[in-house]
Amino acid sequence: MAAVVPTLNQRNAFRRMAETAGITATQLAEEIEMPVDLMTRLFADERLMPDSQIFVRTGMYFWETPGDFLSVDAAGPSLWDLIGQPERAGETFRITLCGMGNLGHVFAGRLANRPGIQVNLLVSSPERVDALMTAMAVNDGIRVRASGGDSVGRPHTVTADPAAVIPESQLVLFCVPTHVQPALLERVVPHMTNGTLLGAIPAVGGFHWLAQQALARHDKQAVVFGMVSIPWMCKVVQQGQEVRILGAKQVNGIATLAQDRVQHVADLMAALTGAAAFDLGSFLQIxxxxxxxxxxxxxxxxxxxxxxxxxxxxxxxxxxxxxxxxxxxxxxxxxxxxxxxxxxxxxxxxxxxxxxxxxxxxxxxxxxxxxxxxxxxxxxxxxxxxxxxxxxxxxxxxxxxxxxxxxxxxxxxxxxxxxxxxxxxxxxxxxxxxxxxxxxxxxxxxxxxxxxxxxxxxxxxxxxxxxxxxxFGLTSMAEVIHSSERDGLTTSLVG
Missing domain, CATH: 1.10.1040.10 (N-(1-d-carboxylethyl)-l-norvaline Dehydrogenase; domain 2)
Known part of the structure; x- marks a missing residue:
């Protein structure tokens, strides 16, 4: 069933788009076969975010690019506010990136220079650590080249030891191919603090099943989420030194298995990537x-x-x-x-x-x-x-x-x-x-x-x-669907 949810740092432009087209909320709702009351609420409050059903149907109706409908505030609340822990505002928010391909380079370079964020890198081997440390010394970090200007960020810690960075991380983000995720989960999950955000970009290939299996095996709890696509078209120029953003996506879809963390995770990832994030509902959409x-x-x-x-x-x-x-x-x-x-x-x-x-x-x-x-x-x-x-x-x-x-x-x-x-x-x-x-x-x-x-x-x-x-022991379509939906349980973020 379609839904709208409040957001702290994102905006919808449904009313503006409709007024430009000369169509009312009621008319638009009827055209795309959505509840009139939900569309009326979206028109009245730009701080409400549509789910994927409303978003996709509206986009197809107007045949406009996603960025015309949703946007992210350039300056918004703290990351702690976004995940529902305002009492911790002012504390360092720790992010561990797993994987240093094209996407990992952009995240590392862009996030490491933002105040209040500590970025750590977990890589595959001590040799990889040495290579990255040597390379980062050239620019005193990782340079991110983009049309809007360059930035340089230096990660706080680069290590091959998950015990050194995972326990204190609020967010653990996989930026690796799906086929290496099973082994990476076995390295990471035993060291996680219950309630940590655990995500993958993109989260295709059954990431949510892999994550649930690893968490159960090690008796851990996490807020499992994924995004449908990478936020940037990007290419490493020189390993550990420089990466170039060829283009940035304005909107991304996100799914999470924790019912009470849907918009918290969406707002957080919107703040970290600069792309609006809407709720996909089922992980099967990824x-x-x-x-x-x-x-x-x-x-x-x-x-x-x-x-x-x-x-x-x-x-x-x-x-x-x-x-x-x-x-x-x-x-x-x-x-x-x-x-x-x-x-x-x-x-x-x-x-x-x-x-x-x-x-x-x-x-x-x-x-x-x-x-x-x-x-x-x-x-x-x-x-x-x-x-x-x-x-x-x-x-x-x-x-x-x-x-x-x-x-x-x-x-x-x-x-x-x-x-x-x-x-x-x-x-x-x-x-x-x-x-x-x-x-x-x-x-x-x-x-x-x-x-x-x-x-x-x-x-x-x-x-x-x-x-x-x-x-993963899923032998019927009903089991597949249920395992890809939100659990409806309340999950607390700690650490």
Whole structure:
């Protein structure tokens, strides 16, 4: 059921947008089939935030970019106020970032120079610590280059020892690929203080199931949350020294498993990222997000479906997105259609469940990048002309005689077991036929030397190392849905 909630640092522009279009709250509510009283409240109070159902329907009605509807105050309450602990205002707010890829670099550089925040980095090894410390000495921190100006932030602690930073952290944020999250959770969770915020960006591939499993194993409690996409299009220029923001997203979707912390977490992440954050409700809206888990395997299949292991006589790897063919776009379109069928099956399993933020791929890309995309003629042109994708080359490696696809890339190790396998497992639970997904999964698992899909069923021995629901004891659609919803329990933040 649709809902609106009060926020401390975000604003909606529903009334302004409607007045510009010459439409009343009642008319808009009727057009998008939402309760009139909720729309009237949104018009009357810009401090109310819509949930995903209202937000998505309104955006589709006006066909405007998300940032036109929601915004974040440049200066707002303290982080302690945002998470409901105003009595601690003035204390240091401790954040531990796990992972130092593109996203980790931006968070580290941007947050470490903000007053009242202590940023710690948890990395994989002492050698990685030494490398980062040496690199950060060049700029006395990590330089973040952006169109609005550069900033430099120096993390307080860089360590490979979770015991040194996790116990006192109010927020632990995973900025790592999904396939490394299980091992990272085992490192982090034993040291967590009950009530800590534990999040991932993006939280695809069953992160919420992985987190719940690890917390239960170690008898810990946390406010588990995730965001649907990364807040910035960004690229590391020099490891530990500099990162460049190519573009910033204005709005992001967020899901949390703690009923009483929904808006606290949304307001906090809006303050930390500068992007408005709206409530997605079910974590399945992230699990089913039509992003990399469709794009990466789909395009790789279009490029290499006939490859037999030979060296390809290419001087350089082709541009991954800009070189998308019509045939490749057709494959992506088929995958998107199958994902929509899976979404429909999940919704049908529980009357009243809305997964409207799980958009078709074309609409999802447009909704994320909007006016940045110059050619919106078709799915192919939308992807090929998207400046956020510019210059990204296909993962390949050099061998004698040319190049071969890099089978050790995250395009395989993340997007297959924690992408296609999860989607295909949900399709099986919902009785949905997915011929294109099956074809690509069969091809990919053959190249990887893995076995997930066997004789049309998800029963292969490598299922145990995936994000499939069955790995967490979830064997029915009802169990999948329930485990992805808020628990309704009250959770206290401590530490």
């Amino acid at each position: 699990t089913l997000n039509p992003g990399n888990q469709l794009l990466h395997p789909g395009i790789m299949y279009s490029l290499f479906r006939d490859w037999q292991g030979e060296a390809l006589p290419w001087a350089e790897a082709p541009l991954f997105y800009e070189g998308l063919s019509e045939a490749g776009a057709g494959i992506l379109s088929d995958l998107s259609d199958e994902l929509q069928a899976i979404r429909a099956a999940v919704e049908a399993a529980q009357p009243g469940l809305s997964l409207e933020a799980v958009l078709p791929l074309q609409m999802s890309v447009l909704g994320t990048y909007g006016d940045l995309i110059p050619d919106q003629t078709s799915l192919r042109t939308i992807i090929a002309s998207n400046p956020a994708y510019a210059g990204i080359r296909t993962p390949m490696r050099a061998v004698a005689g040319g190049l071969v696809p890099e089978l050790n890339s995250r395009f395989f190790h993340e997007d297959v077991p924690f992408g296609l396998v999860v989607l295909r497992s949900l399709a099986q639970l919902g009785g949905v036929a997915t011929p294109k997904l099956d074809m690509i999964l069969t091809w990919a698992q053959g190249l990887m030397g893995k076995s997930y899909l066997v004789d049309g069923r998800m029963t292969g021995p490598d299922m145990a190392e995936s994000g499939a629901p069955v790995c």
